[in-house]
Amino acid sequence: MDRQARVELSTAAVPAAEAFAYWREMICETFVQLRAAPIAAGAFSGRIEHVPVGELELSTVAAGGQVVRRTPGLIARSGDEYLLASIQLCGRGRVEQDGRVAELGAGDMAFYDSTRPYTLNFADxxxxxxVQVPRRGLAVRDTxxxxxxTLGRGGPGQVVPAFFTALADAARTSPQTSVSLLPHALGLLSAAASFAASAEPGPDPARALVRERASAIIRRHLADPGLDVDLVAAACRVSRRTLNRIFAPEGGAAATIRRARLEQAKALLVEHPDRPIATVAVQCGFGSESGFHRAFRAEFGTTPGGARGQ
Structure with missing residues (x-):
């Protein structure tokens, strides 16, 4: 499936006897490799409307009852590294991962990570x-x-489902306009992840906004070798000390910048196998190829060339 264009898929395109087999193919093409089984025997119907917004992917799913699993075997056969969030619009759903269960009603949302097994259960x-985004696109290291x-009604995350529902509606009619909202969408998704992990930066909500703004600045200027903690702090109108406190869970602001550069470099090495390593280093803001090699090995335990080979 072309992840860069709006796509509509429906089981109505195939005979009824083939509907669920076609549905399995649909969800694997749209999301990641999955196993699925219907809740009840008989007729099944499903529809997916997929709309990309930059690196963010928004898919509206309407279907009958089913159980969907991401298994260790499927994870081993694919290198997909996505953070996903299900926002319940109608009916009920359940997300199971990492020993927890999130029950979803209309207006609720929950995260799950494609790098570990999970189960999605829909009784009817x-x-x-x-919402699906590459993990490297978020300021979240451990999910x-x-x-x-469960996020949604009655908590600070309740604005997130409403924002993304509106964004999906806007993307259908005005794709170019919606792309301009991408930095805000990624920042809001990172903030929602913090709410879910009960790791908000502090009692002052302004700190959450500073974190969102700083993360967006870092993502936009990774290629600038002059990007450092002082420049990010100045752009956010906070002190260096405040910025480091906000990013303390990640080891500080400097570590966050370095890690973002390295994650971007790792992705480029895999996505563009013919691109010279020196070019990737420059594109990710490293002043020298030797410094890039040292930092890459320290972070990932292998060389850039080794990561590309893997």
């Missing part, structure tokens, strides 16, 4: 908006504390 007909936790 449902409708969901699934184990935030998966399968």
């Amino acid at each position: 007909e449902f409708r969901q908006l699934v 184990r504390a935030l998966t399968a936790r």
